[in-house]
Each structure stands twice: as structure tokens, then as C-alpha cells.
Amino acid sequence: MGIKERKELEKQEMRRLILDTAMKLFLEKGLENVTIRHIAEKIEYSPATIYLYFKDKDDIIYTLHREGFEQLYKLQQTTLSIRDPLERLRKQGEVYVSFAMENPEYYDLMFIMRGPVKKIKEMKEWDIGFRSFEFLRQNIKECMEAGLFPEANIDIATFSLWSYAHGIVSLIIRDRCTMFPEDKIRNIVDEALDFMLGTMFDNKVEIKS
Amino acid sequence: MGIKERKELEKQEMRRLILDTAMKLFLEKGLENVTIRHIAEKIEYSPATIYLYFKDKDDIIYTLHREGFEQLYKLQQTTLSIRDPLERLRKQGEVYVSFAMENPEYYDLMFIMRGPVKKIKEMKEWDIGFRSFEFLRQNIKECMEAGLFPEANIDIATFSLWSYAHGIVSLIIRDRCTMFPEDKIRNIVDEALDFMLGTMFDNKVEIKS
DNA sequence: TTAATTAACTTAACAGTGTTCAGTTAATGA
DNA sequence: TCATTAACTGAACACTGTTAAGTTAATTAA
Numbered sequence: 001m002g003i004k005e006r007k008e009l010e011k012q013e014m015r016r017l018i019l020d021t022a023m024k025l026f027l028e029k030g031l032e033n034v035t036i037r038h039i040a041e042k043i044e045y046s047p048a049t050i051y052l053y054f055k056d057k058d059d060i061i062y063t064l065h066r067e068g069f070e071q072l073y074k075l076q077q078t079t080l081s082i083r084d085p086l087e088r089l090r091k092q093g094e095v096y097v098s099f100a101m102e103n104p105e106y107y108d109l110m111f112i113m114r115g116p117v118k119k120i121k122e123m124k125e126w127d128i129g130f131r132s133f134e135f136l137r138q139n140i141k142e143c144m145e146a147g148l149f150p151e152a153n154i155d156i157a158t159f160s161l162w163s164y165a166h167g168i169v170s171l172i173i174r175d176r177c178t179m180f181p182e183d184k185i186r187n188i189v190d191e192a193l194d195f196m197l198g199t200m201f202d203n204k205v206e207i208k209s
Numbered sequence: 210m211g212i213k214e215r216k217e218l219e220k221q222e223m224r225r226l227i228l229d230t231a232m233k234l235f236l237e238k239g240l241e242n243v244t245i246r247h248i249a250e251k252i253e254y255s256p257a258t259i260y261l262y263f264k265d266k267d268d269i270i271y272t273l274h275r276e277g278f279e280q281l282y283k284l285q286q287t288t289l290s291i292r293d294p295l296e297r298l299r300k301q302g303e304v305y306v307s308f309a310m311e312n313p314e315y316y317d318l319m320f321i322m323r324g325p326v327k328k329i330k331e332m333k334e335w336d337i338g339f340r341s342f343e344f345l346r347q348n349i350k351e352c353m354e355a356g357l358f359p360e361a362n363i364d365i366a367t368f369s370l371w372s373y374a375h376g377i378v379s380l381i382i383r384d385r386c387t388m389f390p391e392d393k394i395r396n397i398v399d400e401a402l403d404f405m406l407g408t409m410f411d412n413k414v415e416i417k418s
Numbered sequence: 419t420t421a422a423t424t425a426a427c428t429t430a431a432c433a434g435t436g437t438t439c440a441g442t443t444a445a446t447g448a
Numbered sequence: 449t450c451a452t453t454a455a456c457t458g459a460a461c462a463c464t465g466t467t468a469a470g471t472t473a474a475t476t477a478a
Contacts, residue, residue, distance in 0.1 A: 007454085032323060036436065046457045048438080057436065112321065114241060117384045126387055133388060150408045153400065159386070160377075160401045167376025168369075175326045177368070178335055179342060191362065192369045199359045200408045216425085245465065255428045257467075266465065423476070428469105435464060446453070 015053050017043055019067075022060050026105045031113065061109055062119035068106040069128040072099055076135050085142035086149070086201065092139060093165055093193050100169035101189060108173055111166060136162060148201070168192050224262050226252055228276075231269050235314045240322065270318055271328035277315040278337040281308055285344050294351035295358070301348060302374055302402050309378035310398060317382055320375060345371060359409070377401050 021042050025034040036057055040047040054060045075095045082088040100107040109116055110129075120126065137158040143149035149157070168189055171177055180188055230251045234243040245266055249256040263269045284304045291297040309316040318325055319338075329335065346367040352358035358366070377398055380386055389397055 035434080037434085047436085048458085049456055051437070052455070111380070111385055112383055114383065120387075129385070130388060152404055152407075155389070156397065156400045156404050159380075159389075159397060160373075160404045163376030163380055163401060164369075164373045164405070165376070166380055167372030167374070170379055171320070171368075171372055171375055174321055174323065176320055176338070178329075179339060180364070180368075188365065188368060191365045192372060195361050195365050195369045196373070198361075244463085246463090256465085257429080258427055260466070261426070419478100421476100421478075423474100425474075426472085428471075430467105430469090432467080433465095436462095438459105438461080440457105440459090442455105442457075444453105444455075446451105448449100448451080 011053070015063075018050055018053055019060065019063060023064060023105070026064075026109075031105055031108055058115045058119050061113070062116045064106070065109050065116040065120075066128055068103070068110045069132060071103075071106070072096070072110070073128075073132050073135070075099055076132060079139075085139060085146055089139050089143055089149075089161075090197055092136060093161070093197065094190075096165050097169055097189055097193055100165075100173065101186065104173045107169060112170055112174065133158065133162070150200070164196055165193070220262070224272075227259055227262055228269065228272060232273060232314070235273075235318075240314055240317055267324045267328050270322065271325045273315070274318050274325040274329075275337055277312070277319045278341060280312075280315070281305070281319070282337075282341050282344070284308055285341060288348075294348060294355055298348050298352055298358075298370075299406055301345060302370070302406065303399075305374045306378055306398055306402055309374075309382065310395065313382045316378060321379055321383065342367065342371070373405055374402070 018039060022034065022039050025038055025042065029038075036050055037047050039060075040050055050060075054063070075098075076092060079088045079091040079095060082091055120129075137154060140149060140157050140161065141154055144151060144154065144157075172185060172189065177185060177188075227248060231243065231248050234247055234251065238247075245259055246256050248269075249259055259269075263272070284307075285301060288297045288300040288304060291300055329338075346363060349358060349366050349370065350363055353360060353363065353366075381394060381398065386394060386397075
């Protein structure tokens with residue numbers, strides 16, 4: 001049965017081609033300016049062909065959304081090499097923010113766009129995003145248990161730190177930071193991250209000493 | 210010249226009618242599901258008529274964007290009655306978050322949607338949003354001068370606090386908080402705000418005592 | 419009062435969107 | 449060799465924002 005397998009492989013390759021082309025166009029033209037017809041034209045197929053590989057446009061976006069979370073989770077796991085949980089937490093913040101700044105279109109469809117959420121609710125597939133949340137939560141829990149983190153409800157604390165990082169990058173991705181010069185923005189992001197973690201943890205140390 | 214004035218008045222009334230209808234539909238159907246044709250149908254005019262009062266769809270959204278900032282600024286100013294700058298800052302956070310939670314469509318077009326930004330860049334009209342940023346900045350400056358706030362670059366601190374509040378509400382508005390039950394969300398928002406302000410300021414006191 | 423002008427509005431279209439369905443090829447299996 | 453299946457497309461549908469030409473109605477000037 002070599003043929004069936006080959007067919008399946010070709011099907012996967014075609015899906016890959018569509019996804020890669022879609023993402024390339026998203027990067028070039030911005031998320032909202034890419035149409036099914038553009039993608040079709042780029043891969044030199046008829047628009048209708050795309051619907052043989054994906055249910056609809058949101059299905060393409062949803063798939064990229066999943067792959068984005070896959071990437072992000074892998075990045076998050078690189079922090080596991082750090083022993084000190086607070087250091088690891090800081091690194092997680094950096095990793096998250098870097099991911100967003102380097103892949104703004106991925107970040108947008110993962111955390112800002114409305115499209116993918118519809119699909120997720122239809123399919124009841126929260127687990128991918130949930131896993132990343134849980135990873136952060138676990139890190140915060142460790143910090144608390146080590147007395148490095150203010151005692152509080154863990155869910156609230158996790159949501160809070162996530163919100164903070166998300167706030168920074170989403171204001172920039174959606175272009176609400178025009179009060180800062182373009183070329184300083186990357187610096188400001190890093191400083192904002194330092195500021196928040198600094199005010200949360202370092203001032204304790206300062207006062208102790 | 211009573212007639213010219215009346216005409217002008219009627220023109221303004223028509224603009225108002227379009228804006229109010231648009232906003233009502235936004236609230237009903239969500240921002241992305243409202244079309245010019247819907248608005249036109251609701252006010253019982255032809256779609257083309259709307260283009261006699263607004264340049265294009267983004268112009269409508271941009272105008273609502275402006276009005277949203279007007280509202281927000283007024284709300285911000287209600288905090289001026291509070292003497293203690295740190296208390297006032299906390300209140301500002303509450304006011305901001307409340308505004309977002311009670312007017313999610315306004316918040317969305319003010320701080321998330323891409324549309325209005327295009328218009329703002331065309332017209333180079335940053336001042337409305339800038340004013341609110343400046344107001345927060347001033348409050349933080351006062352806190353710093355009173356020694357109530359960790360010493361830091363004011364711009365970074367302002368951006369940071371704004372980011373934090375924005376992060377919380379935008380994750381909820383764009384439906385990324387499905388790990389929390391719907392009916393708990395309003396509480397979680399408040400607790401997250403408390404958590405952040407708490408870790409930033411209160412733990413100083415705790416350690417001293 | 420009547421004719422010319424202007425304003426308010428609509429009709430009908432254009433180009434573009436996501437999506438579907440009937441039809442056409444080409445590859446496969448009996 | 450022939451029937452079946454898979455891959456693909458052309459042409460359409462129902463939408464979208466937007467505009468140009470045409471039609472009324474209100475206003476102004478004679």
C-alpha cells in the first residue's frame with residue numbers, strides 16, 4: 001500500500017505549502033491584508049483548491065495558531081535549564097516578549113485576533129494554550145514555595161504576570177506606542193520588563209540590606 | 210442666515226445618528242460584524258448616504274475612537290479629587306479597567322483595532338490619546354516625588370503601568386481567558402489589579418513592620 | 419411666480435472578499 | 449479496457465466597501 005501513503009504525504013505537503021505561503025504573506029502584507037485568492041495565486045492553484053485542504057480561512061489561521069503555541073512552548077522549556085526559579089521566571093518573561101517582538105504576526109493571531117478563538121470554541125481544544133499557562137503557573141508556584149514571590153492566589157499571580165507581558169507587546173504590535181520613537185521601542189520593552197520585575201522583587205532585597 | 214445654521218445643525222444631527230447607530234450595532238453584533246449596509250438599513254437610508262457624512266468606514270470608527278478617549282479622559286479626571294497620589298494612582302487603575310470592562314467595544318477600537326490608527330497617522334492627531342498618557346504620567350511623577358513609588362524612568366514606569374492594565378483587559382476582551390469561568394472574570398480582573406499594585410507597594414510596608 | 423442652482427439622496431454598478439458546487443481532467447483499481 | 453475515485457478548476461453566490469451618475473426636493477435669483 002505504498003500509494004495511499006504517498007497520497008497522504010502529498011496531502012500533508014500541500015497543507016504545509018499553503019500554511020507556509022499564508023504565513024509568508026502575513027509577514028509581508030500584514031494579517032488583515034491576505035486573502036485566500038492571494039495565497040492561491042502565490043502557489044499557482046485555484047482558490048477553490050485551498051478548500052480541499054482547509055475547511056475555511058479560520059482553519060488556516062487556527063492551524064498557524066497551534067503551531068505558534070508549539071513554538072512558544074518549546075521556547076518556554078529552554079528556561080528549564082535555569083535552577084533558580086526566580087531567575088527562570090525572569091527568563092520566561094524575556095522569552096515571551098522576544099517571541100512576540102520577533103514574530104508579531106504569530107503573536108497577533110495567537111493572542112489578539114478574534115478568528116482562531118471561534119475555531120477553538122467549536123472544537124473545544126484549549127489544551128495548547130493551557131499548557132503554556134500551566135508552565136508559567138508552575139514556575140510561579142515554585143517561586144512562592146521558595147519564598148521568593150509575594151504570597152497570593154497562584155491563578156491571579158499567573159494571570160497578572162501574563163497580562164503584564166501581554167500588555168507590553170500587544171500595545172506595540174497594535175501600534176499604540178507612537179509617543180515613543182520607533183528605534184527606541186525594543187529598548188523600552190526590555191526596560192519595562194525590568195521595571196516590573198524590579199519593583200516586584202528587588203525592592204524587597206534593597207530594604208533588607 | 211438662519212437656514213445655513215439649521216442645515217449645519219441637521220448635518221451634525223445626521224452624523225450623530227450614524228455614530229449612535231454604528232455604536233449600537235457594534236454593541237449588539239460585535240465590531241467586526243457591522244457593515245455600512247447594516248448601519249444604513251437601521252437608519253433607513255441608502256448606504257451611499259453615509260458617505261456624504263463620513264469619508265469612509267474608518268472615519269466613523271476614528272470618530273468613535275476620539276469620543277471614547279474623551280469619555281476616558283473625563284473619567285480619569287474624576288480621580289483628581291483624591292489627594293494622596295498613590296491612592297489616586299490606584300483609583301486611576303480602577304477607572305481604566307472599569308471603563309474597559311463596561312465598554313469593551315469602545316476599548317477595542319481605542320486600544321486594539323487596527324483601523325483607527327491608520328486615520329490617526331494620516332491626520333497626525335495623536336493628542337487625544339497622548340493627553341490620557343500624560344495624565345497618568347503626571348500622577349506617577351507625583352508619586353515618585355513623594356517617595357511613594359520606586360525610582361525609575363518616568364516614561365518606562367508610565368508605560369509599564371499602562372501595559373499592565375491594558376494586558377488584563379485586552380486578554381479578556383479578546384477572549385483569551387477561557388481558563389477562568391465566565392462569572393468569575395470581573396473578580397479576577399479586580400484581584401489582578403490589587404495583586405500588581407500590592408506587590409509593587411504594599412510589600413515594602415509589610416517588611417518594615 | 420418662474421427659472422436656475424444647489425443640496426440630499428438613491429440606484430446601480432465596480433472591484434474585491436470568503437465560499438460552494440457542478441463539471442473536467444488525470445490517476446488508480448478491477 | 450473500463451469504472452471509479454481523486455485532484456482540481458470555472459463560474460457563480462452572497463457578501464463587503466466605495467463611487468459615479470442620475471433623480472428628486474429645497475433654496476435662491478430674476
